[in-house]
Amino acid sequence: MSVNEPLPGTSDIWEPELSDWVLLENKAREIFSRYAYSELRTPIFERSEVFVRNLGSETDVVQKEMYSFNDRGGRNLTLRPEGTAGVMRAIANRGLNQGEEARVFYFGPMFRGERPAAGRRRQFHQVGVEAVGSDSPWMDAECIAMLTHFLRELGVSGSKVLINSRGLPEDREAVSHALKEYFRPKLPELCEDCQRRLENNVWRMLDCKNPACGQIALGAPKILDLLSETSQDFFKRTCDGLAELGVDYEVAPRMVRGLDYYIHTVFEVTHSGLGAQDALAGGGRYRITLPGDKRCHEGIGFAAGMERLLLARESLGLQSGAKPETDTYIVSLGEAAVAAGLRLAGELRQLGLGGRVKADLSARSMKAQMRSANREGAGIVLILGEDEIARAQVSCRNMRSGEQVLLPRVELHDWLKKQ
C-alpha cells in the first residue's frame, strides 16, 4: 500500500506481457482492415452528457459506475466507460451523408468505478467496432462473423456465440407486459433483486443468476415469440446470414444486455476460461439519432475486453514468452574502451546491424559483463579491450555456439550480417 502502487483496479503493463497486448492490437488492425474498417481514435474523456444520452440515464453504468469530474471551466466531464458513445459523437461531428456507411474500429482504455475481480478492472481495455449506416441484417451477421474470425486468429478457441433479439422499441411494451404477467404471481419465490426488478427492469429477471429465479425464468415467455413480425423476420434473416457465413451460434432466448440502446440483434461471446466474468465480447444493433442530425441512423457494433481476451489465451496456454532484452552486447574493458564501445554501438544502430544493441558502460570486470550479456539473452558479444583498440580489431563471440574470432574492425559488418 505504498504510493508507488497503482490505484485499485489499475495496473502497469510490463514486458513480456506487453508483447501480448501489442499482438492483440496488431491482429485487430489486420483483421478488421480486411473487412474495410478504419481505425478511429477518440478522446478518453468527453462531456458527461455524451454518455448519458447514449447509454440511457437509468443504466447501471451511468447511475453508479462513471468516473465524472468538473474541470476548471465547470464542465462536467467523464472518463469514457465504453467506446460507442464517443465514436457516435465523432461520426456526428464529422457528418454522415445519406446512404454513407461509417465502419470504424478502436481500442484503448475504458473506465468504470467497479470493485475489481477476475477479468474486471477499473481501467480496462476494449477493442471494438462500429458500422453505422446499414440497416441490413446481413451486416449483423458479417459483424459477428468478423468477431469470430478475430478470435480464431488470436487462437482463442472454445468460445461460444450467443444471440438474441430485443426487437424494436415499439415491441417493448408488449414484451414487458407479458413478462410482468408471468412473474407477478411468482413474486414471493423470487430473490430480493428480482422483486425490485419487476417494476424497474423486468427484462433482467430473465437472466438472474440466482438458481431459484433461473428455474422460474426458464418457464417465462420467450422474448422472440412476443416480438412483431418485422422484428422476428429481422432476427431470422440474421440467423440465415450467420449460417451462410459458417458461424456456429446458439440462440439464447433469455439473454438481455444491460445497455438500453440496443434494438434487434444482441449477442455475446463467452469463454469458459475466464472465471465468473465469462463474457469475452458483447454487442448488438442500435438505432441512434446523432445530435444535430434529424435523420435516424442504425448501426451494429461490439466491444471485446482485451484483458479477457488475454485471460482466455492464457487459459489455453498461449501467452508469448519473454523476448531477449538484447541481441548484441558490447563488452568494453577499461574507461578508454567504454568510449569506443559507445561509438561502435551508435554506428551499428545507424546501419541497422546487430538488432537490439547494448553497450555496457559500467567498466566492470569482464566476467561481470559477460554474465550480464548471458542473462539478457544476447546472441552476439563484441569485445573491445586495450589490445583490440590498439590494433583496430574486435573480438566477436557467438554466444550460442561459443565460437569467437578476432577480426579487423573493417570486417565486422560483414561478420555481423552472416550471424
Add this chain to the structure above:
RNA sequence: GUGGCUGUAGCUCAGUUGGUUAGAGCGUCUGGUUGUGGCCCAGAAGGUCGCCGGUUCAAGUCCGGUCAGUCACCCCA
C-alpha cells in the same frame, strides 16, 4: 457498494501451543589470480514481518481497526 480468503526479503513461500540477534529456495552483487557467459563453489547485500492501536513481562504469531491484493455478488468487457 456487500461478503469470503490473503498480506513476512526483488520473486515464491517457511516461521511449531505468543519466548532471545526473523529463515529457505530462486534472483541480485562480488570473488574462485592477470581479458570470457551458462554448470559448480565461497562470500555479501537485501525485511519498519502492509499500516495503526490493543492484550501481554514478551506479538510475525492473539484481538480490533485501517489500507491493499484476490475471489465472489450486483452489473458488465
